[in-house]
Amino acid sequence: MTVDPYVTCPLAVSTYIESVRSDAATLADLGRVEPLTTPIATCGEWTLRELLRHVGFVHRWATHAIADAAAPDRASVPMPADETSDSLVSWFIEGANGISEALATLPTDAPTWHPFPAPLVGAVWVRRMAHETMVHRLDGELAAGRTPFVDPVLASDGIDEYLSLIVPHLVRQGRVDLPTSSLHLHCTDVAGEWLVTNIDGLGLVREHAKGDAAVRGPAGAILAELWGRRAALGQCDIVGDASAADAWLAIGGN
Secondary structure: OEEOOOOOOOOOHHHHHHHHHHHHHHHHHHHHHOOOOOEOHHHOOOEHHHHHHHHHHHHHHHHHHHHHOOOOOHHHOOOOOOOOHHHHHHHHHHHHHHHHHHHHOOOOOOEOOOOOOOOOEHHHHHHHHHHHHHHHHHHHHHHOOOOOOOOHHHHHHHHHHHHHHHHHHHHHOOOOOOOOOOEEEEEOOOOOEEEEEEOOOEEEEOOOOOOOEEEEEOHHHHHHHHOOOOOEOEOOEEEEOHHHHHHHHOOOOO
16 A cells, blocks of 8 residues: 555644534534434434434544543443433533543644554544544534535645545455546645555555546535535536546545
C-alpha cells in the first residue's frame, strides 16, 4: 500500500475542536426538537435515537482511548440509563463535552492509541473526531429536512482524511475490495486535488493528475459522495469512465 504521508493535523487544533463542539450542539438540538424515531436515511435503518447513541458512544470511547493511551473496553463505555429525549440528550452532551475537553488538553504529539493506519499521536484523534461528528451531523440535519452547511476548507480536509486514513483502515480490516481503476478528485471551491489508484495496493497522491474518471465539485459535495451520502450536499460532475467513479464512491464508510 503506497499512500502519501498521512498529515496528522493540517488545520489549527482549535478549528477541529470548535467543529466538534458546534456539530455536537446541532445534534443535541435535533434530539430535543425532533422525534427520536425519525429515520436516518443515510445510515440504513437507524433512527435519530441510534444516531445519538452511536456518536455519544464514539465520543466516550475516544475519550477513554486518549486518557489511557490504550484500546478501550467497549463494555466499559457507559450508555444512557434510559432513552427518553431529555435523558438521551443529556447523556450525549456529557460525552461531547468530555471529548472536547480531552482534545483541548491533548498535545498533538502525545503518544496515544487508535485503530487507524497513522502515527500513534494525539493529533489523529483531533482530526478524526471532528470529521466523525461532522458527517453524522449532516445525517441528522438531512433527516430533519434541514439544509446542512459544511465549511469548504474543513470539507477538503475531510476528503484528505477519508482517502488517507479511512480507506486504508477499511482495506486493512478486509472490509473493502478496492476498484482496479483510478480516480481523480478535484475541489472547485477550495484547494484540494487527489489521485487514488490500485496497482500494487492503494495509491494516493495529492496533485492534479489524470485518472480513469474524475469527480469535480464543491468540497462538501465530494466529501458527502465519498462517505456514501450521494448528492447530500449538491451534485458533482463526473468526467470519464462513470463506472470507475461509481466503484470508488461505492466504498462509503462501509
